[in-house]
Every structure is written in C-alpha cells, then in structure tokens.
Amino acid sequence: MHLDHHRHGPAAVSADAHRPDGSHRALRIGLGGPVGSGKTATVAALCRELRAELSLAVVTNDIYTREDAEFLLREAVLPPERITAVETGACPHTAIRDDISANLEAVEDLEDTVGPLDLILVESGGDNLTATFSKGLVDAQIFVIDVAGGDDIPRKGGPGVTMADLLVVNKTDLAPHVGSDLARMAADAKAQRSELPVILQSLRGGSGVADVAAWVRERLAAWTA
Numbered sequence: 001m002h003l004d005h006h007r008h009g010p011a012a013v014s015a016d017a018h019r020p021d022g023s024h025r026a027l028r029i030g031l032g033g034p035v036g037s038g039k040t041a042t043v044a045a046l047c048r049e050l051r052a053e054l055s056l057a058v059v060t061n062d063i064y065t066r067e068d069a070e071f072l073l074r075e076a077v078l079p080p081e082r083i084t085a086v087e088t089g090a091c092p093h094t095a096i097r098d099d100i101s102a103n104l105e106a107v108e109d110l111e112d113t114v115g116p117l118d119l120i121l122v123e124s125g126g127d128n129l130t131a132t133f134s135k136g137l138v139d140a141q142i143f144v145i146d147v148a149g150g151d152d153i154p155r156k157g158g159p160g161v162t163m164a165d166l167l168v169v170n171k172t173d174l175a176p177h178v179g180s181d182l183a184r185m186a187a188d189a190k191a192q193r194s195e196l197p198v199i200l201q202s203l204r205g206g207s208g209v210a211d212v213a214a215w216v217r218e219r220l221a222a223w224t225a
C-alpha cells in the first residue's frame with residue numbers, strides 16, 4: 001500500500017511545476033470523499049464561481065460510467081472539451097492513488113488540447129474514508145464529507161478527514177432533518193486537523209462555496225508565485 005500521505009502530511013505542491021516546454025503547468029486539485037457526499041456538485045459550483053476568471057478543466061472518475069462528467073456537461077458548467085471522464089473499472093482509489101496513469105494522461109491531454117490552463121479539478125469516484133490522492137497526481141486535495149453520512153465521521157478520522165488540505169462538510173442544510181450536530185462535527189474536525197482548514201458548506205443553501213473558491217484562489221496564488 002502507498003502510504004506517502006500518512007508519512008508526509010498535507011502540503012505543498014509537487015516539484016514538477018513546469019511542462020516539458022518550460023511553461024507553468026496547471027495547478028491540480030483533487031476532490032475525494034464518500035459516495036454521494038457532494039463531490040460533483042462541489043466541482044460544478046467551483047466551476048461556476050471560477051470560470052470567468054480562470055482557465056479551468058475537470059477530470060472525473062467513475063467505475064463503469066461517465067455519469068459525473070455527463071452531469072457536468074448537462075449543467076454546462078464548462079465547455080465540453082474541458083471535461084474528461086476516466087472510467088476506472090476498479091475501486092476508485094486505485095486510479096487516484098496506486099495506478100494514476102489514466103488520470104495523468106487525462107490531465108496532460110487537457111493541457112495539450114485546451115491549454116494553457118490555470119487549474120484542473122480531478123474528482124475521484126466515491127470511496128471510503130481511507131481514499132486519498134497520490135501526490136504524483138494532484139498538488140492539493142479537498143475531502144468532501146456530508147452531514148447525512150453521520151455526525152461521527154470527523155471523530156472517526158482517517159487520512160481524508162485528518163490530512164486533506166481542505167475538509168468540506170457539505171449538506172449542512174440537512175443537519176436538522178437527519179439529527180446531525182454541526183457544532184460537534186466542526187469541533188471534532190478541528191481536533192483531528194489542528195491548523196488545517198474546515199469549511200461548512202450547503203450547496204442547496206448556497207453557503208460555503210465562496211469560501212471554498214477563496215481557498216482555491218489562495219492555493220493558485222501560492223502555486224504561481
């Protein structure tokens with residue numbers, strides 16, 4: 001098993017910031033998290049927030065389908081040539097952590113065909129709490145959980161919750177309906193993550209997305225500095 005993340009913790013961007021022709025490559029941000037937590041919806045919201053100011057593209061990962069990419073295409077969050085689907089054919093974490101070749105090919109193809117790009121969002125297929133991205137694939141990662149998945153998830157930890165560069169707790173609008181204690185989730189997340197940021201988000205209610213977009217802008221500023 002590849003344990004890189006566990007040893008080195010979050011941070012910093014990988015060294016190869018340049019393409020073979022010397023130009024600066026796009027910042028790659030991975031979005032992972034349990035099935036149905038709101039990864040695709042977060043990608044869509046980020047595209048809407050950032051597309052006017054940045055050149056961006058998306059790679060989605062599904063096991064046997066292209067459903068996430070098809071959703072993004074239907075929603076027209078970006079022109080179709082900026083959205084690529086990888087069919088993983090196996091556990092989603094394999095394609096983002098162990099054999100990242102299909103995803104690397106997808107991001108490089110996007111840069112070749114629609115580049116230059118500022119940002120590529122790589123969405124993992126829904127997985128469990130242990131799924132994280134290889135640092136050879138992305139420069140930073142966002143882990144998306146949701147309040148309906150149980151308010152004990154932050155307390156349970158796992159590398160996504162504890163080490164991701166940003167933890168998003170999504171669907172806060174559902175908390176009263178599913179009996180989740182948001183304050184407890186936020187406190188548990190903070191205890192697990194020390195100084196690493198946590199954002200509470202409701203895509204239904206429209207809150208938190210601007211903060212996630214601001215975090216992406218900060219990463220990008222650091223990447224291109």
Ligand SMILES: Nc1nc2c(ncn2[C@@H]2O[C@H](COP(=O)(O)OP(=O)(O)OP(=O)(O)O)[C@@H](O)[C@H]2O)c(=O)[nH]1
Nearest residue numbers: 034035036037038039040041125126171202203204
């Ligand atoms: N109430 C509520 N529903 C949400 C929110 N965000 C996403 N959803 C809904 O949750 C469902 C799953 O969202 P997706 O974005 O498809 O989740 P995902 O993590 O990409 O799912 P997989 O790719 O299947 O793992 C959809 O029906 C969304 O409309 C939110 O903030 N509040």
